[in-house]
Amino acid sequence: MPPVREPALYGGIELGGTKTLVAIGDAAGGFRARITLPTAAPAVLLPQIGAFLADHAAEGALAGLGVGAFGPIVIDQAASDYGRLLETNKPGWSGFDLVGALRNVSSAPIKLVTDVAAAGIGEARLGALRGVALGLYLTIGTGIGGAVLHHGLPLPALLHPEIGHIPLLRQADDASPSTCRFHAHCAEGLAAGPAIAARFGRSLNHFSSDGVEQGLVAEYLGQLVATLVLTLSPHRIVIGGGVGSAPGLIPAVEAAMLRQLAGYGGAATATGYLCPPTLAGDAGIVGALCCAADAPLAMAA
Numbered sequence: 001m002p003p004v005r006e007p008a009l010y011g012g013i014e015l016g017g018t019k020t021l022v023a024i025g026d027a028a029g030g031f032r033a034r035i036t037l038p039t040a041a042p043a044v045l046l047p048q049i050g051a052f053l054a055d056h057a058a059e060g061a062l063a064g065l066g067v068g069a070f071g072p073i074v075i076d077q078a079a080s081d082y083g084r085l086l087e088t089n090k091p092g093w094s095g096f097d098l099v100g101a102l103r104n105v106s107s108a109p110i111k112l113v114t115d116v117a118a119a120g121i122g123e124a125r126l127g128a129l130r131g132v133a134l135g136l137y138l139t140i141g142t143g144i145g146g147a148v149l150h151h152g153l154p155l156p157a158l159l160h161p162e163i164g165h166i167p168l169l170r171q172a173d174d175a176s177p178s179t180c181r182f183h184a185h186c187a188e189g190l191a192a193g194p195a196i197a198a199r200f201g202r203s204l205n206h207f208s209s210d211g212v213e214q215g216l217v218a219e220y221l222g223q224l225v226a227t228l229v230l231t232l233s234p235h236r237i238v239i240g241g242g243v244g245s246a247p248g249l250i251p252a253v254e255a256a257m258l259r260q261l262a263g264y265g266g267a268a269t270a271t272g273y274l275c276p277p278t279l280a281g282d283a284g285i286v287g288a289l290c291c292a293a294d295a296p297l298a299m300a301a
């Protein structure tokens with residue numbers, strides 16, 4: 001009788017702006033072990049990741065390592081600077097060779113996507129975008145990011161979508177400075193967590209869902225979503241992230257989106273067109289594991 005083969009083990013890393021999740025799991029996105037680490041400078045974080053992987057999987061035991069990383073980061077495998085962070089506000093990370101550093105701590109083949117794409121992939125495999133042909137995953141938190149998933153795979157792109165930096169029309173009574181250092185009135189500069197904190201002194205969760213604070217944020221996000229509906233016509237849009245999970249925000253964004261569309265793009269009025277992520281905070285790490293486990297995806301650009 002042949003020996004029973006153990007299912008292959010995979011590694012997943014979700015490198016977020018403030019915290020990093022590392023997991024060992026299987027091809028179905030099930031966890032064997034996981035850890036959450038603060039996203040410290042690379043010199044601190046990378047040895048911690050290496051130690052966790054070494055503790056939970058013998059060298060050579062991982063069949064793949066999926067990585068969802070904050071950006072901007074070069075995800076084109078053909079580029080000479082593949083796997084490097086571009087200019088970023090995070091100390092120690094600008095220009096850092098993430099993939100090169102991970103190759104020093106694990107011999108597993110690496111698949112790199114953005115953190116938002118990883119969350120979108122997680123939702124496409126096991127969550128709210130399952131079976132959706134063209135899905136859009138938005139995260140509204142410390143920043144605003146988005147991923148476009150075609151049958152569960154991120155669309156190949158020159159860099160990757162920077163949806164958060166789409167310009168919006170300022171509301172007439174809103175003179176608060178943009179918190180984006182690049183743009184005076186992009187979505188991230190007007191409606192992400194730091195913009196909300198700068199304008200109102202605290203996060204959106206501290207205000208009632210029918211107050212002017214949430215109303216203003218919903219108006220901006222409604223503009224953003226309407227632009228994406230007109231550009232991509234996705235079948236469904238998932239809105240995640242710390243700001244995105246504020247009670248009552250998604251219905252308010254939906255109402256603002258419909259005002260912006262003004263009767264155009266009828267299919268976007270379907271119930272549940274805008275929805276929260278099913279996997280909540282685990283979408284990114286599940287997606288990272290799925291990246292590692294999926295051979296066709298591992299070969300995609």
Ligand SMILES: [Zn+2]
Nearest residue numbers: 165180183186
């Ligand atoms: Zn911007």
